[in-house]
Amino acid sequence: MKKRIVTISREFGSGGRTIGKQLAEKLGVPCYDKELIEKLAEQTGLAKKFIEEQGEYAPASHPFSYAFVGRGVNGLSVSDYLWNEQRKKIQEIAEKEACVIVGRCADYILRERKDVLNVFIHAPKEERAKRIVEVYGETDTEPLKRLRDKDKKRAVNYRYYTDQEWGRAQNYHLTIDSSAFGIEGSVNLLFNILTGEE
Amino acid sequence: MKKRIVTISREFGSGGRTIGKQLAEKLGVPCYDKELIEKLAEQTGLAKKFIEEQGEYAPASHPFSYAFVGRGVNGLSVSDYLWNEQRKKIQEIAEKEACVIVGRCADYILRERKDVLNVFIHAPKEERAKRIVEVYGETDTEPLKRLRDKDKKRAVNYRYYTDQEWGRAQNYHLTIDSSAFGIEGSVNLLFNILTGEE
Numbered sequence: 001m002k003k004r005i006v007t008i009s010r011e012f013g014s015g016g017r018t019i020g021k022q023l024a025e026k027l028g029v030p031c032y033d034k035e036l037i038e039k040l041a042e043q044t045g046l047a048k049k050f051i052e053e054q055g056e057y058a059p060a061s062h063p064f065s066y067a068f069v070g071r072g073v074n075g076l077s078v079s080d081y082l083w084n085e086q087r088k089k090i091q092e093i094a095e096k097e098a099c100v101i102v103g104r105c106a107d108y109i110l111r112e113r114k115d116v117l118n119v120f121i122h123a124p125k126e127e128r129a130k131r132i133v134e135v136y137g138e139t140d141t142e143p144l145k146r147l148r149d150k151d152k153k154r155a156v157n158y159r160y161y162t163d164q165e166w167g168r169a170q171n172y173h174l175t176i177d178s179s180a181f182g183i184e185g186s187v188n189l190l191f192n193i194l195t196g197e198e
Numbered sequence: 199m200k201k202r203i204v205t206i207s208r209e210f211g212s213g214g215r216t217i218g219k220q221l222a223e224k225l226g227v228p229c230y231d232k233e234l235i236e237k238l239a240e241q242t243g244l245a246k247k248f249i250e251e252q253g254e255y256a257p258a259s260h261p262f263s264y265a266f267v268g269r270g271v272n273g274l275s276v277s278d279y280l281w282n283e284q285r286k287k288i289q290e291i292a293e294k295e296a297c298v299i300v301g302r303c304a305d306y307i308l309r310e311r312k313d314v315l316n317v318f319i320h321a322p323k324e325e326r327a328k329r330i331v332e333v334y335g336e337t338d339t340e341p342l343k344r345l346r347d348k349d350k351k352r353a354v355n356y357r358y359y360t361d362q363e364w365g366r367a368q369n370y371h372l373t374i375d376s377s378a379f380g381i382e383g384s385v386n387l388l389f390n391i392l393t394g395e396e
Contacts, residue, residue: 120367122368
């Protein structure tokens with residue numbers, strides 16, 4: 001299996017972002033996550049915070065985006081404008097270099113390419129609830145509700161732009177329960193796939 | 199990861215059964231698939247063909263099963279009786295030995311055990327359509343319709359007995375697109391996970 005590019009979709013709190021980052025380091029290739037947001041901010045003139053939230057969550061899920069509806073860029077809503085720019089940027093990156101891309105429907109955007117491995121990382125709710133408190137700290141909202149909200153928004157965004165169901169095994173070449181393999185185990189598993197004989 | 203038992207759920211035509219069989223051979227453990235049917239036939243007195251179809255497909259999907267509704271064994275329909283016997287047999291096997299079990303909701307039946315790796319094998323429809331003609335030959339029904347029928351029955355059976363959605367990534371520790379890895383690649387991937395350091 002010769003794959004240059006890995007896309008990582010993930011449930012909130014599953015450690016998918018960390019797995020992507022560590023995998024990229026181990027492979028010696030760039031990981032696009034926050035970096036993608038910075039490039040898009042430069043390119044579109046939109047605020048980073050807006051791109052971060054709007055680029056992965058439900059269209060118009062950010063109160064700010066309502067203000068733009070009907071007077072977006074080139075007749076598009078700002079959500080759709082951002083989606084187009086994000087799509088172009090992801091295609092441009094994939095053309096240019098081997099890399100890991102976290103989130104942002106990259107699996108769908110790059111679906112025509114043969115050199116992409118699409119991965120989905122998930123974990124049981126209880127494990128993810130523990131992890132988000134460890135990684136992001138406590139908030140007023142209880143962890144299980146935070147998970148539900150984020151997962152729901154990601155699923156709606158994915159469905160809206162790809163017309164596919166988020167988290168369905170058939171959308172990915174590989175899905176991993178990170179609680180069964182651990183973060184390091186998941187990184188090693190993917191590293192072996194990408195560098196091994198299989 | 200220390201796992202003694204592997205359950206393989208699979209889309210029809212994905213090669214999941216072959217992967218299970220070859221993995222078991224490579225690991226030197228038994229693969230329960232047809233063997234399970236034979237054991238169940240001995241135990242229940244039901245016909246092998248009935249068990250083969252009824253044990254994995256929709257309850258009452260076999261015309262024969264209608265005849266039993268309301269006059270099954272111990273007040274159960276024959277489908278539910280078979281499900282109970284199948285559940286007991288799978289639990290008994292898991293208790294006794296390291297093995298690979300193909301299909302039959304074994305992932306769900308063994309969900310409380312910590313020594314089980316639950317795997318789902320799938321592949322794009324076009325690849326599966328090609329494979330079923332190669333493996334099972336042509337029939338009067340066109341291959342894509344054969345796939346739809348079998349997948350639908352397995353999904354309904356799984357939903358009925360487990361109350362979970364078949365093929366949802368979150369039900370499994372690992373899901374594999376066999377068209378991306380190949381049969382041998384998928385076997386090696388699983389073998390390395392089960393015998394390696396991860």
